[in-house]
Amino acid sequence: MIKCQICNNPDCIRTAEEVLDTIYDLYTACENCVPEPEWNTTAPFKTITDIQTLSSTFLLCNSCGRRPLNAVMAHALSIMIRHGERDENAGLIRTGTPLIYRGFPIMYPPRLGPDSLVLIVDNTGLLTAQDIVGQVPEIKGVILRTGSQAKSVGILDSNSRPHEYTLLAGCDMRCDVVQSAFGELVIYKNQSKIHIEFDNDHKMQILGSLDVKGILAGKVVVDGMCGPGTLGLMSMLFGARKVIFNDAWRPAIENLLLNLEVNSAILGVEVEPVLSITDLSLIGDKPVQVAVVKRDGRIAAKVYFGDLRYLPDIIDGCDVCLIDAFPAVDPSEFVNIWGKKDKGSRIIVV
Ligand SMILES: [Zn+2]
């Protein structure tokens, strides 16, 4: 059992095997579910049903206990309207952005059971968010977006101030199932502090092309701005001999350590802490090693917390350095530093 650092609920975080075992039919409608409602999402929702009486039984399937995504969003919208935080003529589109708790590529609108959605909202107060989490069974957390939608959550580099969203109510821990030719992994993120990402395919294509060129399996790979660890963990699955994870944002390293644990059986590894990360500052400077990861007694990965620019001075070199900077960041400084220090390695900007 892995305890969630945000909500302490033992059911919040499951191992990768448990998630993958249940994910494939998690969101499909049962034979007794109501048909998918076809609503105009910009039309005033009050023209579709009575907002004042809308409750958790609205479009609820009595057989499977789940509701269509849009019914859940409508329930949240009705609470926002009752609190006066959305116009009474607001359409469904004004509710916010839904993030499925266990993200998985599906081609149909999902049916949702309890605690299966994290909602990102603008212009919403604490009491409203608490009412949404308290009254809408499917919503496990409400996050307030700050800044424009294009601004990434986290830090651009160690000189910048972190940009965070605010967790208003509930728990913002959720996961994505990432698929590759070598298998699947489950990547958790506490979403008010970690960049929200919808496109993992692009990253998997880059890893696939490295693999085809023979520069992944058996090699030493640096995941230089690792975030919650998607690229580096997948590199381990692709057969990298050793992966060196690094990030300067402490919440990213906390999520990475969780993801190493969640996926430990699939990767065949054990994680040994080197030092307690909770005592460290929020933004790292000179990299410090916080964990070592072993497979069959041999080192399979190391985890560093710090500024990527200093990492070449600390490690023994690598075959490939992956740099996955935010879209707004020019990675050339990192590329130059690594190119000078470690002439044998390839630097791949993701
Ligand atoms: Zn939680």
Ligand SMILES: [Zn+2]
């Ligand atoms: Zn049903």
